[in-house]
Amino acid sequence: MSHANAALTPRARLRLARLVVDRQWTYAAAAKMFMVAPRTAKKWADRYRAEGVEGMTDRSSRPHSSPTRTSPDLVRRIVRLRWRQRLGPVQIAGRLGMQSSTVHAVLVRCRINRLCRIDRVTGEPLRRYEHPHPGAMIHVDVTKFANIPDGGGHRYLGRIQGKANARATAHRTGQRGNHYRPAIGTAFVHTVIDDHSRLAYAEICADEKAATAIGVLQRAVAWFAEHGITVERVLSDNGSCYRSYAWRDACKDLAITPKHTRPYRPQTNGKIERFHRTLADGWAYARL
Template sequence: MSHANAALTPRARLRLAQLVVDRGWSYTAAAKMFMVSPRTARKWSDRYRGEGPAGMADRSSRPMTSPAKTPPHAVRRIVRLRWRHRLGPIQIAGLLAMPASTVHAVLTRCRINRLSRIDRVTGEPLRRYEHPHPGSLIHVDVTKFANIPDGGGHKFLDRRASKSNARATAHRTGKRGNNYRPAIGTAYVHTVIDDHSRLAYAEIHSDEKAATAIGVLQRAVAWLADHGVATERVLSDNGSAYKSHAWRDACTELGITHKRTRPYRPQTNGKIERFHRTMAEGWAYARLYESTEQRNTTLPAWLHFYNHHRAHSALGGRPPVTRLTNLPVHHN
């Protein structure tokens, strides 16, 4: 298709060329009629003589040769420095004695001009994926948050006040650690997130054992089924709970295919890792909680907000529930 400022469309070029070739018009007369230069009229007429109507189509404006193009060996050196050492255009240009603008152009052409697009471990461009429909793959994992002493912890209080609260809590509960230090404990949040819709489910427990993880999976699958989502696969890391025979048998009983990430590759499970960060910022450390119980009671409300109201950047600014097109309320 012709560009917006083209004087002639392919149809008009054909008419112009036919006037010259088939009817014997002069280049000047045909050019005047179509308000172009005689040189242009001659160009299209020559193409019509040699190729017929097919010659009226647009051609690439790319030159046949590019003498000033960066040679392949220089491109390889630029890419190698970017991948292996995470250097910027100016640093690479200084090492290779070439303009920084040339280096930046090469990095942009190779789609590695932003370090956020490069895997930190391998240096390879990130390969993002998304499964085609809800339930095709769910991610499971466990994240840990320290329990909160009575009155609040160090996230919002100064160290002296938080230590005083910890001692008071330990005196009440009787839990002590090494050297008689207060043992506040840890909250293990078992999380499940659907790969396609980003719909999230979470439960708080006191451990991350296989029996606990299996119970969370069973309840999460049932919860997703209530939302019209049939779970097909589950992706986990290589934690002991997910490598157990009990987990394998539970997945078989549920009719779910279990997949594990490659060791030392948390990026494969990146969607749920990012969800953990969102959970920490939006729920766990969002405000001052005066006890662990107070924080725990707010989790269901926050999950509802995340699933039904929070704009998700990966979903075009829409909440996860909008991707569940099979919900009955969507057809009322």
């Protein structure tokens, strides 16, 4: 495909070549009309004579051979250091005794030049996915946020003032824990997010029991239906509320196929895990 600043597109090349070959225009006259050099007009005319219309398309500029290209064995060593040790181009170049620009070119060619594309745990390239249409898959999970005492907590006021506010709140509510410590409580936020559209639904609940999770799912499915989304599958972790028979039966009643992530593999449910981080930074603990 021609670049944005190309003087001639494939169609213009064909017109130029036909003026020279079919209408017997001189190279100079045809070149003047299309504002290119006579040598360019000759090149396209000669190619039209030899190959016809097919010769007007762009050709690859890749060389037939690259003698100085990085060897496959060296590429594997670079990729191995990148995957396993998450080293940058300068560190890899120092270990292998080569130029950092060459290492960077290899990383770009292998599409691992950014560390965000490499899994932190396994060191393997991330395999990102997205279901084809809204409702094909929804993600569910529960995140916990500590309730904030009256006047603010320690996150922004410091430990001393935060504890003082917690004691004042406990004195007002009468909620105490072990050793008469203030019990501010925990908010269980049940979240549901559509895999394709990222449309999210969330509820603040008092627990994460199966009955609570099922109620959230039922209300979320109805809410998605109001927005024209029919839920087909639901993906969750292996929490007790999602492994229960009640959850399985509720999904069956809603005509939804339940799916579970691999144990100790939260990355599979990474879309909703990232949404929890957004909730924490932009809502739960945001400084107003």
